[in-house]
Every structure is written in structure tokens, then in C-alpha cells.
Amino acid sequence: MNPQTVLTAGQEALVLMLTVSMPLLGTVMVVGLVVSIFQAITQISESTLSFVPKLLAAVLVFAMAGPWMLSTLVDYLRRTIESIPTLVA
Template identity: 70%
Template sequence: MTSQMVLSIGSDALTLLLMVAMPVLGAVMAVGLVVSIFQAITQIHEATLAFVPKLVAAVTVFAVIGPWMITTLVDYIRRTIESIPTVIG
């Protein structure tokens, strides 16, 4: 196993991580921004008002995009496991 192979595997893993995490992080961040603006306008600073919408947004994104996330991760793991003989030998 060369250093180039290690860097390639690591780069692919980080790219996949960002690709899979971005929809959830983007939705939660957008909802958090909207809730923060709402709290600033109304001067209501309730902790559950910030937490519950973020939780609902995350669950909704997981429900909608979850199957794509799982198939993407399974494909990457399958490719990684199948490449073990070429990496070792």
C-alpha cells in the first residue's frame, strides 16, 4: 500500500462524508437562522423554540434523503471492501 493509495482513500472518505452530511447540516443551519431571526424580532428567547424546529428539520431531511445517504455509504463501503485484495497484493 503506497502513500498515494492512502491519500486517495482518505480523500474519497472525506468527500463522501461532506456529501452525505451537507443536506442535514444545511437544513438545520437554515432553520436555525430563521428561528434566530424570529427570536431577535420578537425578543422571545426560549430554548425549545430553537431546538424543536431544528430537530423536526433534521428528521424530515433524514426521512426524505435517508435512502440516498444509506445507498451512497453502502456503495462506498462495498467498493472499499472489494478493493482490499488489490491494496494488499
């Protein structure tokens, strides 16, 4: 196993992590921005007003994109485990 193989595996893992987490992070960021603008306009400083919509959006994204996220991670894990004999030898 050479350093290039390790760097390639690490890069692939980081790209996969970003790809899988982007739907959730993007949605929560947009909902947070909309709620923050609403709070600034109405001058309401209720903390649950910012937390509950983000939580509901995260649950909705997990319900919609969860199967894709899980299958992507399982495929990556399967490929990684199957490549162990070639990496060791």
C-alpha cells in the same frame, strides 16, 4: 500499498462524508438562522423554540434523503471492501 493510495482513499472518504452530510447540515443551519431571526425580532428567548424546529427539520431531511444517504454509504463501503485484495497485494 503506497502513500498515494492511502491519501486518495482518505480524500474520497472525506468528500463522501461532506456530500452525505450536507443536506442535513444545510437544512438545520437554515432553520436555525430563521428561528434566530424570529427570536431576535420578537425578543423571545425560549430554548425549546430553537431546538424543536431544528429537530423536526432533521427528521424530515432524514426521511427524505435517508435512503440516498444510506445507499451512497453502502456503495462506498462495498467498493472499499472489494478493493482490499488489490491494496494488500
